Amino acid sequence: MGHADDHPAADGAHTRSQASQHCDLCEAAPITTWYHEDAVCWIADCEICQVPMVVWRSHGAEPPADALSHMLDRLRAIADARFGVDGWFLDREMRRIPDHFHAHARDPDWWSRIAARFLRP
Numbered sequence: 160m161g162h163a164d165d166h167p168a169a170d171g172a173h174t175r176s177q178a179s180q181h182c183d184l185c186e187a188a189p190i191t192t193w194y195h196e197d198a199v200c201w202i203a204d205c206e207i208c209q210v211p212m213v214v215w216r217s218h219g220a221e222p223p224a225d226a227l228s229h230m231l232d233r234l235r236a237i238a239d240a241r242f243g244v245d246g247w248f249l250d251r252e253m254r255r256i257p258d259h260f261h262a263h264a265r266d267p268d269w270w271s272r273i274a275a276r277f278l279r280p
């Protein structure tokens with residue numbers, strides 16, 4: 160596994176020619192907990208959900224099968240380490256950004272953590 164690039168989007172070195180408009184996932188900077196990055200994907204805590212999220216480096220909704228299995232394998236390893244093997248579920252629904260592949264590894268309590276944060280005065 161090479162380290163061709165250090166941080167995605169940190170210095171704009173990545174050209175985003177495919178992204179015609181603003182995309183949060185293309186522009187994501189490593190501002191949260193950063194778990195993993197390679198040529199195919201990166202994994203960091205989702206800013207909103209506070210759970211690990213894998214994001215495809217390419218802007219598109221349907222990664223090829225080999226990229227998909229690579230990403231889900233990486234996410235699984237990280238989620239297993241954080242939540243325990245049976246302590247999380249894969250959420251592939253792309254609610255906020257439907258045209259750029261990403262998937263969350265959620266633990267059963269993720270929503271109550273978010274709710275607690277928003278309900279706090």
Ligand SMILES: [Zn+2]
Pocket residue numbers: 178182183184185186217218219258259
């Ligand atoms: Zn994108």
Ligand SMILES: [Zn+2]
Pocket residue numbers: 205206207208209212263
């Ligand atoms: Zn999220």
